[in-house]
Amino acid sequence: MDMLELLNFYIIPGLVLGSIYALGAIGITLIYAILRYSHLAHGDLATLGAFIALALVQAGAPLLVALPATMALTALIAIGIDKGFYAHLRDRPKIITVMSSLGIALMIRAVVQVVWGVDAETYSRGIVRPEVYWGLRIKDRELWTLAFLIAAVVVLQLFLARSKWGKAMRAMSDNPNLALLSGIDNRKVIMLTWIIAGGLCAASGVFLGLNTELKSMMGWGMLLPMFAAAVLGGVGRVEGAVLGGLIVGLAEELSVLVLPGEYKAAMAFAILLFMLLVRPTGLLRGKVL
Amino acid sequence: MELAGLLNYALFMGIFIGIYALLALGLNIQWGFAGLFNAGIAGFFAVGAYTSAIVTTAAAEGRIGGFDMPLLLGWLAAMVAAGLIAWPIGKICLRFRSDYLAIATIGVAEIIRLVVKSEPELTNGARGITAIPRPFGDLDYALSQMAYLAIVAVVLLVAYLMVERQFNAPWGRMMRAIRDNELAARAMGKAIERRRLEAFIFGAALMGLGGALFAHFNRSITPEAIDPMVATFLVWIMLILGGSGNNRGAILGTAVVWIIWSMSEIATDQLPSEYAVKAKYIRLFLIGLMLQLVLRFRPDGLLPEPLRGAARSDQDAR
Amino acid sequence: MSALLTMSAVTGGYGDADILQQVSMHVDPREIVVIVGPNGAGKSTAMKAVFGLLTVRGGSIVFDGDDITRWSPDRIVQRGISYVPQVDNIFREMSIHENLEMGAFLKKGDLSAAYDRVYTLFPDLKERRKTLAGTLSGGQRQMVAMGRALMLDPKLLLLDEPTAGLSPKYMEQIFQICRNVRDTGVAILLVEQHAKQALAFADRGYVLASGQNRHEGTGADLLADREVAEMFLGG
Numbered sequence: 001m002d003m004l005e006l007l008n009f010y011i012i013p014g015l016v017l018g019s020i021y022a023l024g025a026i027g028i029t030l031i032y033a034i035l036r037y038s039h040l041a042h043g044d045l046a047t048l049g050a051f052i053a054l055a056l057v058q059a060g061a062p063l064l065v066a067l068p069a070t071m072a073l074t075a076l077i078a079i080g081i082d083k084g085f086y087a088h089l090r091d092r093p094k095i096i097t098v099m100s101s102l103g104i105a106l107m108i109r110a111v112v113q114v115v116w117g118v119d120a121e122t123y124s125r126g127i128v129r130p131e132v133y134w135g136l137r138i139k140d141r142e143l144w145t146l147a148f149l150i151a152a153v154v155v156l157q158l159f160l161a162r163s164k165w166g167k168a169m170r171a172m173s174d175n176p177n178l179a180l181l182s183g184i185d186n187r188k189v190i191m192l193t194w195i196i197a198g199g200l201c202a203a204s205g206v207f208l209g210l211n212t213e214l215k216s217m218m219g220w221g222m223l224l225p226m227f228a229a230a231v232l233g234g235v236g237r238v239e240g241a242v243l244g245g246l247i248v249g250l251a252e253e254l255s256v257l258v259l260p261g262e263y264k265a266a267m268a269f270a271i272l273l274f275m276l277l278v279r280p281t282g283l284l285r286g287k288v289l
Numbered sequence: 290m291e292l293a294g295l296l297n298y299a300l301f302m303g304i305f306i307g308i309y310a311l312l313a314l315g316l317n318i319q320w321g322f323a324g325l326f327n328a329g330i331a332g333f334f335a336v337g338a339y340t341s342a343i344v345t346t347a348a349a350e351g352r353i354g355g356f357d358m359p360l361l362l363g364w365l366a367a368m369v370a371a372g373l374i375a376w377p378i379g380k381i382c383l384r385f386r387s388d389y390l391a392i393a394t395i396g397v398a399e400i401i402r403l404v405v406k407s408e409p410e411l412t413n414g415a416r417g418i419t420a421i422p423r424p425f426g427d428l429d430y431a432l433s434q435m436a437y438l439a440i441v442a443v444v445l446l447v448a449y450l451m452v453e454r455q456f457n458a459p460w461g462r463m464m465r466a467i468r469d470n471e472l473a474a475r476a477m478g479k480a481i482e483r484r485r486l487e488a489f490i491f492g493a494a495l496m497g498l499g500g501a502l503f504a505h506f507n508r509s510i511t512p513e514a515i516d517p518m519v520a521t522f523l524v525w526i527m528l529i530l531g532g533s534g535n536n537r538g539a540i541l542g543t544a545v546v547w548i549i550w551s552m553s554e555i556a557t558d559q560l561p562s563e564y565a566v567k568a569k570y571i572r573l574f575l576i577g578l579m580l581q582l583v584l585r586f587r588p589d590g591l592l593p594e595p596l597r598g599a600a601r602s603d604q605d606a607r
Numbered sequence: 608m609s610a611l612l613t614m615s616a617v618t619g620g621y622g623d624a625d626i627l628q629q630v631s632m633h634v635d636p637r638e639i640v641v642i643v644g645p646n647g648a649g650k651s652t653a654m655k656a657v658f659g660l661l662t663v664r665g666g667s668i669v670f671d672g673d674d675i676t677r678w679s680p681d682r683i684v685q686r687g688i689s690y691v692p693q694v695d696n697i698f699r700e701m702s703i704h705e706n707l708e709m710g711a712f713l714k715k716g717d718l719s720a721a722y723d724r725v726y727t728l729f730p731d732l733k734e735r736r737k738t739l740a741g742t743l744s745g746g747q748r749q750m751v752a753m754g755r756a757l758m759l760d761p762k763l764l765l766l767d768e769p770t771a772g773l774s775p776k777y778m779e780q781i782f783q784i785c786r787n788v789r790d791t792g793v794a795i796l797l798v799e800q801h802a803k804q805a806l807a808f809a810d811r812g813y814v815l816a817s818g819q820n821r822h823e824g825t826g827a828d829l830l831a832d833r834e835v836a837e838m839f840l841g842g
Contacts, residue, residue, distance in 0.1 A: 038388040040328070040395070088585050095326055095387050096584060099525065102328060102391075103580035106522055110574035114567050164712075167701070171709045174698040181658075181690055182755070183681045183713040220518070224399060227392045262407035269396035276381050276389060288385060 008137045010253045016142045016211055018229075018249020019149040023204035024222055025229035025241035026156070027197030033173035033236035033287065034193045037094040041081070041105040042201055042226060047219030048108050049074040049202025050209035051116050057123050067206055071199035078198025079191055087190075105220070113216045121214040145207045152200060153242055160238065165192055173236055225252065225268035231275050234286025243283060247271070293431070300434040306547045307441035308502050312524045313531065313539040314448055315495030321534035321594070322456060323488035324468040325379075326387040330496055330524045331517040332398030335405060336374055337367035337497025338504035338515070342418040343411070345505075352413045360424055364501045371497025372490045374401075379489040383482055390489075398517045405512050417511030421504050437506055444502065445540075448495060453536050460484060465534065465594075519573065523550065526580050532590030541592055550576070611636045611671055611794050612688075612763055617656055618665035625664065626652045628818045634763060639785055639795045641809035641826070643802040645838070649818035650798040651693065654765050657796070658690045659683050671762060685713055689756035693767040693798075696752035699741025703732050703751055706740050710755030718758075725754040728787055746777035750784070757788065764788065766797035770804075782808045806830050814838070 024046055031039045049070050056066035081104055089097045130137040160166040165188070171179040172189045180186060204226075208218055229248045233240025248268050255267045280288045312330060319325040327333075341363035346355030358366075378397055382390040405412045412418065425436035455461050464484055504510040523546060531542020550572070557568035583590070610633040620626035626649045634640045642650045655661050657668055659680045668676045675683055680690075689710075698706050707725055711718050726733035729750045735743075740751050749769055756764055766785075770778040778801065785795055785808075799805035806812050806826040814822040814835055822835050829835050 038392060040391065085581050085585075092588070095324070095391075096588070098326060098388055098391055099529075100581060100584055102522070102525070103577040103584075105577075106518060107574050107577035107581075109518075110570040110577065113570040114574070164708075167705055167708060168712065170701060170705075171698050174700045175695055178692070178696060178698065179709070181680060181684070181692070182709050183684045183759075184709065185681075221399075224392065224396050231389075260407065262403055263400075265403060266400050269393075269400055272396065273378075273381050273393065276385065276393075280385065 004135045008135075010257070011250065012136065012138060012142065014250035014253035015246060016145050016249070017252060018246035019145050020204050020208045020211070020245075021222065021225045021229050021249050022149055022242045022245025023152065023200045023207065024226040025233070025245045026153075026238055027201045028226050029230040029233070029235055029237060029241040029286070030169075030173075030193050030197050032230065034169060034189060035086075035097075037097045037101070038227065039197075040098060040101040040223065041108060042197075043219035043221070043223035044105040044108040044112075045074065045078065045198065045201045045219065046205030046208065046222060047112055047214075047216060048077065048205070050205035050214050050218065051112050051121075052202070053206045054116070054121055054123065054209070054214055063123060063206075063210070067203065070206060071202045074202030075195040075198035078194040078201070082190065082194050105223075109216060109220065116214075116216070118216050121209075123210055123214075141207075141210050145211060148203060148207065149242070152203070153238070156196065156200075156238060165189070169193065221265065224265070224272070225249070228268040228272040228275075230282075231272055231280070232282055234282025234284035235288070236286045237282065237284045240282055240284035240286055297431060297434065300431070300438055302547065302551060303438045304434070304441050304506055305551075306544050307438065307445050308499050308506070309524065309527060309547055310445055310540045310543040311448055311499035311502065312496050313527045313543045314445075314452055314536060315492040315499065316524055316528050317492075317533060317536060317539045318452055318455075318488050318495065319492035320528065321539070322461065322468070323464055323485045324387060325383070325485060325489050325492075326391040327394045327489070327492065328391045328521060329394030329396070329398030329401075329517075331515050331520040332394070332401040333371040333375065333493045333496035334500035334503070334520060335398075335401050335510075335515045336371045337500030338510045339405065339412055339418065339500075340370040340497070341367040341501035342421045342504045342510050346418060346421055349413070349418075352410050352418075355418075360422065360505070363505075364498055367497040367501035368494035369497075371500070372494040375490045375493030376486070379486045383485045383489065398521065402512070402515075402517055405515075412512075415512060417509055417514070418504075419509040421508050421510065423505050423508050426508070441502055441506075444498070448498075449536055449540070452495075456536065464488070522576065522580075523547075526576055526583070528590075529580060530583050530587075530590055532592040532594060534594030535590070535592045538590050538592030538594075542590065545591070546576075610634060611638075612657065612796070613669045614653070614657065614666065615669075616666035617653075617663055617668060619656055619661050619663035620652065621661065626818050627656060627661075629666065630656075630815065630818065630820055631666075632813050632820070632823070634794050634796050636762070636794055637789055637792060638811065639789050639797070639809045641805045641812045642796070642798045642815060643805060643812060644815035644821070647817075648815040650815055651767050652818070653815065654690075654767055654796065654798055657683075658688065658765060681713075684759060684761075687760075687762040688765060689759055689761040689763075690765040691752045691756045691767060691769065693771055697740040697748050697755070699739065701740060702737050703740055703743075703754075704736040706751050706755050707758050710758035714759060721758050721760065724760075724791070725757050728757070728784060728791070729754050746773050746780065749773065749777075749781060753781075753784065753788070757793070761793060763794045763796065766795060768798050768800055770799065770801060778804065803830065 024042055028039060028042050052073055053066045053070040056069055057063060085100055085104060086097050089100055128139050130139045160170055168184045168189050169192060171184060172186060205219055225248045229244035230241050232247060233244030248271055251267045251271060252264045255264055275282060316327060316330060319327050343354040344356050344358045344366045345360055345363035347357050349355055378393050382393045424440060425433050428436060527542040527546040528539050530546060532538025553572050557565055560568055612634040614630060614632050616629040616631055617627055618625050618629055630653050642653060644650050652661065656663055659678050663676055667674055670686065670688060673686065698709060707722060711721055731747065732750055732754060740748060769781050789795055806829050809826045812826050812829050822829060822832060
């Protein structure tokens, strides 16, 4: 196998898949850092986002319009779920919210299955031929996926580093008691967290649907890779979630070289257990719950 | 006829409640007793089902086994196999908060599902393993059902008595006292880790046994028989509704949830087929909603955990 | 002279247990008041009562003319009391400057005057303003914590054992900073484990034991009191 073949058939698809995981993992890591629980409904929330975008596309909206609209809608839904369910459990042990989120995952999936059925769907019919750049075969949608991840991370990092509320989010993640003593309104920080996590989660679902197809179980299958990415990068670290997502995506695609294809999905699990065993703080020294 | 039909249905339901009650007891050891979040119940269930099937069926072409061993050996093997899978997972994850265990067990269930689907020499692939021997399977239908119900009832009773004994043993009380207090748990260190690991393994073994009972009852096991999310979720809602930490609550919750679940199935089966499919998902939605409501308004369940000394006063203080 | 802060017969604690029994004390404007006492005397608890972190079941707390007995901490911060906890009192993963910025979170408009004030009190911090607070030494962290609390221009600063775990050199430095802070017009109420040194430097002191008032007076008077000395100062 030559270099180009490796790049075209493993590295590029791996980076694209990794970008999709990274978008979800950022939300998981932020929720970990600020609300301090694992959000098991994150995968199914991504599914919901993908199908909302499908509805918009079928109604005639170009994907370029449908994507931001979907992100906004999903962010609102995420806030609604928090206010309707998780917020009432905030003073109980955090694991209760984890359990609640498992139930929410089931509920979201049921909604998707009732509204859109269980058959596979796509945003557009027909086969997309990859463009060739210097021997590299890349489809437009793959470029869009990578570009969106880069843009989203740059904007998010600037927001966290420069803006008052971005800093408040970091403060809440760093030391919640002191943040409260400083007068930071934790309800606003929590809402902001859900806006970011929900929006990026929807984007991750849309890009998964764009690069593969839409199925009611698509997000559930992403849950493990997204968590593996968050733990691999270091819980609470946005840049870690991105790094982790890309590594998990690459590992899954490259695993085909040594493992039967059916076990692609096992890579994320292996990475998760390996990190918990040797370095639970992750590559970039995150938190350990 | 009508009466016989009802009786048969009641027997069928009783057997299923018994099997699910074993799963709920297993989960109660893990969650109610040690605070461990297992989101991969279906995985341990499947391992038990397939293990016992492989051990007890007659030799078959194209797959490993069957070894045509006695039934009890199959059930024992089911428990051992499920426990052996739980062991490394627990070993790695129990040092951390239960969030990690939740994710890891979701992963285990997914991988077990993959193995079941893609290793035909082990599980006979999509066709599944058939002709699994059933004790007293040669009797008349109703009698055979009754006999199986009796077996399930005895197994459940034995499991209940054993778990109850552990709950009331001194270290059982200690476990529950520190269950909700992560700081205290960390301070106790290694000793607690070991107990938690034991709880996790024993719980998984009971789930494996439940899977074995299911396979022998159905006489077959196929990948479709186990819907990972639904099975796992049903057991959770059974335990939480019944009252986690209370073994009788776990069994009561199983009965209540299973009756609601299968009655709603009967109701929705009356619908025209296009709606019947959707109705299945609406039932899933409602069961998810039920969990939310129980968690919020009745977190102690129908039969709350009996107040046993230190466990409660510690909780109140926080 | 009207006191800035008056606690009158405050009874309260966490949950059901009353740790404080009828504790009374006051702090005048521009005054450093220290609370000392043996372990478990309720020193920190008394301070937390002021900041609304306690269930108060009896008595009242009046600050600057307002009864703040059952106010929430964020309201109390806005009213002009800042609190520095004993541990975990900085944002480790944020720079010194960002720590100060978070301290001024509730403040609208230009912060430059507030930064100037704090950096004048803590010149060391100004040089290292971009440094992550978690990488600093214990004494410097304490300065960041105090700086954060001073950003809102409080009238009263509450310090919970600011010198715990610090070397004598740093202890002196923190006390000196407290005097400087007082001289800018801020009253300070602090809890101290190092009773001798603290009483020597404070304007007045209270001795608590078992959640009750035992003695009060100027630092010098208390140090001279035989009973106080025998009680816990080690003779």
